[in-house]
Amino acid sequence: MAYEVEAPKYVRLAQTIQRRIEDGTYPPGTRVPSENQLVQAFGMSRPTVVRALELLKRDGWLESRQGYGTIVRRRPAAVEQKDRRGREALERDELHSPGRLVEVGEVPVPARVASALGLPRRAKVLMRRFLVEEDGEPVELISSYFPAGLVEGTELGNAEPLSSTTRAHLEARKKVRFDHVTERVSARMPERGEAEILELPDGVPVLSVLVVACDASSQALQVSDVLLPADRQELEDTYRLS
Secondary structure, eight states: OOOOOOOOHHHHHHHHHHHHHHTTSSOTTSBOOOHHHHHHHHTOOHHHHHHHHHHHHHTTSEEEETTTEEEEOOOOHHHHHHHHHHHHHHHOOTTTSSEEEEEEEEEEOOHHHHHHHTOOTTOEEEEEEEEEEETTEEEEEEEEEEEHHHHTTSSTTSSSOOSSOHHHHHHHHHOOOOOEEEEEEEEEOOOHHHHHHHTOOTTOOEEEEEEEEEOTTOOEEEEEEEEEEGGGOOOOOOOOOO
């Protein structure tokens, strides 16, 4: 049985600071607020603030400069590479993308998606599942989930490919605005239906990139589970040595 556990406070604080870097609140080359200012602003303890800042330094978002403080660095190259999955899931044009729409319908919300959408585990959501193909070979399976209240008045429930991206469709029909994306990367074994669609041999795992798209208030609007067959991927990451 899988359990969803809330991230520690220092991780949530690091994510908040990271979003502020990404949206330009803390531009590259500027100092972030001091530890004392962050303690007061977020009502967290100093050890929590210190751990959050250390995490952001480790991941390449911040650096310490003697006599100047903690400075915002440019967006890490490894993050740019990973975040493309999130942008592609939101910006994919079903009508013109290489691949096909394989399933549309109401389904019980998976546990990993329920947590992101803030829904009880027995709730129903709309799922749109798109298979990406290259040279006739399945290379990526994208299962996008939408809360029932957001689907009403849209064409998301239609079994035909959308003529625009899901983001553009929702922003036009529901007057919502997508603000930021977070991603949770993990490895797991595929479910039977997923393995069949991806034509995976028994025992081959998948890399799951859970893409959570939110509005400015951090309310999730869409969750996409992007599955990449482990036997067809070559991943590269870059780490800064200190």
